[in-house]
Amino acid sequence: MRIATWNVNSIRTRKQRVVDWLVAADIDVLAMQEIKCKNEQFPIEVFEEAGYEVQIHGLNQWNGVAVASRRPMTDVEVGFSGQPGFAKGHDGPDAPQEARALGVTVDGVRVWSLYIPNGRALDDPHMDYKLRFLEALSADAERWQRENPGAPLALTGDFNVAPTDADMGDPSFVPGVSTHISPAERAAFARFEQVAMTDVVRPLVPEGYTFWDYKQLRFPRDEGMRIDFVLGSPAFADRVVDARIEREQRKGDAPSDHVPVVVELSEDEDDDDRPMIF
DNA sequence: ATGACCAACTAGGTTGGA
Numbered sequence: 683m684r685i686a687t688w689n690v691n692s693i694r695t696r697k698q699r700v701v702d703w704l705v706a707a708d709i710d711v712l713a714m715q716e717i718k719c720k721n722e723q724f725p726i727e728v729f730e731e732a733g734y735e736v737q738i739h740g741l742n743q744w745n746g747v748a749v750a751s752r753r754p755m756t757d758v759e760v761g762f763s764g765q766p767g768f769a770k771g772h773d774g775p776d777a778p779q780e781a782r783a784l785g786v787t788v789d790g791v792r793v794w795s796l797y798i799p800n801g802r803a804l805d806d807p808h809m810d811y812k813l814r815f816l817e818a819l820s821a822d823a824e825r826w827q828r829e830n831p832g833a834p835l836a837l838t839g840d841f842n843v844a845p846t847d848a849d850m851g852d853p854s855f856v857p858g859v860s861t862h863i864s865p866a867e868r869a870a871f872a873r874f875e876q877v878a879m880t881d882v883v884r885p886l887v888p889e890g891y892t893f894w895d896y897k898q899l900r901f902p903r904d905e906g907m908r909i910d911f912v913l914g915s916p917a918f919a920d921r922v923v924d925a926r927i928e929r930e931q932r933k934g935d936a937p938s939d940h941v942p943v944v945v946e947l948s949e950d951e952d953d954d955d956r957p958m959i960f
Numbered sequence: 961a962t963g964a965c966c967a968a969c970t971a972g973g974t975t976g977g978a
Binding site for chain 2: 691692694695716718719742743744800801802840842852854855860861862893894895896897898899900901902903904907909932933934936937939
């Protein structure tokens, strides 16, 4: 089973590119972020014609997540347990949740499409929201694993954190000043490892960015950032046989500023396509 | 070539992105 994550930066602008890639790359499950539309505006037909079902969580023109799959999706969950809210004038605990998390199960694998808040600036209320969002997400991943021991879980999406210095190649991001590289953000990201959710792509693809800003020739200069990840529980990580970052998808007409990240899983033990051993 | 931001909303200019 091939699982991918991609911040598409508007699905209405990118629908043909996304579906063409899904088919060409033989992807079974795609978690999308920044669809930038309401549920009823999502171009479902283009996906269905290519053989994919779609689950969508879009509330307005901002954010928005979805999952396309050519295998059945069950246990669809909008938002995760404990996900903080955010809105202008609503900084309290009763602030409404944004469209940033959607969970589905495919062939026994729990997959989340996640769009972590940007943070905007170190002293912006959005940064506090980002840190609380990451903390709640890692806590929920720990809870889920406790309640589903040994089950495969993947947190995929745009984490908006560059965990290591090598992941930050954009010179406009300055240590001590900029978002994405602050100690607080990196500590919040490191929490996932502490709850056994590890980056399953990095061991197979040690180099490379997943995002390049549209401005300042960032892509031709290869001044990008690695901020899109697939984090897997031990049972998920054990099944990963290959991974890649689809850098080619940053080229051509009207690309997203992010590229897909792909993970290939071995099929589970219920399949009969391997010999029985006695 | 991978080339000097882009998308949504709306109809001029703001908001948001990273």
